[in-house]
Amino acid sequence: MSATRAPAHVSVLPAETLALLDPREGQTWVDCTVGGGGHTRMLAERVGPTGRVIGLDQDPTMLEMARARLEGSPVELVHANFDQLGEVLAARGIKQIDGVFADLGFSSDQLGEKSRGLSFREDGPLDMRLDPTAGATAADMVNTMSEAGLADTFWEFGEERHSRRVAKRIVERRGHQPFATTADLASVVRSCVPRSGSIDPATRVFQALRIAVNDELGVLDRLLALLPRVVKGGGAAGIISFHSLEDRRVKQTFREPTAWQQVTKKPVEAGDEETARNPRARSAKLRVARRIGA
Template sequence: MTDQPNRETTEPTPQQEGFGPSPDKVHVPVLPQAVLEALPGGEVILLDGTVGAGGHAALLARRLTGRGRVIGLDRDPAMLELAARATHGLPVELVHASYTEAREVLAARGLTAIDGLLLDLGLSSDQLAWTHRGFSFQNDGPLDMRFDTTQGETAADLVAQLDAEQLADLFYRYGEERFSRRVARRIVEERRLAPILTTQRLATIVRRAIPGRRGPIDPATRVFQALRIAVNRELEHLEEFLGGMAELLKPGGRAAVISFHSLEDRKVKHAFRNDPRWTVITKKPIVATPEEVAANPRARSAKLRVAQR
């Protein structure tokens, strides 16, 4: 999948593109106080590489002065629509682009380096709530899972095209699913009967393929995570960005990255620790307090790591 830099939010809205009406924002940003403490305020330029519904960007923008601003990027046009509402009247510029395109986005604005950047790698609660996007199996919807619905293969495409060995490898690598081969074989058997096009059908197939009693985590969770990561090339994008992230910052600039599963967190930890350009600020990742988890359960798996150029 090839991203196109500088696709501004003047592009067609989600309604015009056939996404259906966007619901009200339900996402609550995780670790808000820790993010504010990690990144500078005042007359600075900040990049929010995964702006989502705009929660973190709005918090950061309210501390800016003078010509300071936040440049917010996202691959999902529907999320940018929500971010525009959340940041209305604040010094925030929104751009339809992947964070891997940050260098091009900054260069187009005459910027060679910035004062701080944030990545929140989690899936938004809004995206999960939109059944027509196919991220969740709680309700039935098309098996899509693309962050950017204007391009790329869907999860249904991967389920239809990959052979059993490729599917098993995908589920094990990105979902750490120990029954990956059983699940992959069952999918191949079922798709011979009829295409697997919806979230509920795939979830049902996965549940039937995994033996044993069901625990607190739905058996389909790891397979859905793996497909979403593969569809959006999340780990490839993260690894690419981490390698050049220091070059985006001025000396003394800060980078803050929030991850939600071990595959991401390991990459962030190693990038900060193994690159001599970074001074690690968080020796251990910052996690949510019990009070925040009680108010926002999604925060329970969030880990924030911070480093300084």
């Protein structure tokens, strides 16, 4: 992926996010998931030159793509995952911030890049790491994890009803030919998972592997646990999730009455006009809460 071209990704729920978070001039905000920089730029425009936005992303390529888009804005970009927010703030002498935002979805630029192996629609190496500089790949996991471990992963993170059957077939196949590409894995999954409507049979297994490779739910849990400490009283937190495993965690956290006042009792979802323009917005759910306290 070229870091010099403009990001292709379109931010979801932009107007709703800005209205509910309500960032003000001179405030300090963190965008935990810079991606293409769309939401980051909106926050920066609201806080203005007297404010500050710290933008985190675990993908260094996305940071470079967003840099040009954010040039001239009061934004500092940092290569870090969002469960490292506490360390990032401490390194800058910041104890608390006025607000935090995270879009847990994937950039169109990431999904469209074959070398990442995030999608079964394009054949590429079975990688799936969002930070290509660290950690084990999906191929490592598929080729070394026990059959029971694979089945548990597919069920827990993908809610795949045929998890045991898929795990058994994978272990049988890898014994004489290790998995190396997304097309290779997808074909094996499709051979043992019946199609249901228009959903590709490989969808849930690929979701589960991606979540496991990037420890997505663990990272989210650690961020949610950290937020009450770093968001000042009256400050806001907003999170856009894209599947029930994420949304359930956000909902439970924002329902904690000693820490948060819910701004959105139910998640905000994209309307027909936005989903027609940006189909990936269909599964987006935005929840916002305000920190209780002086």
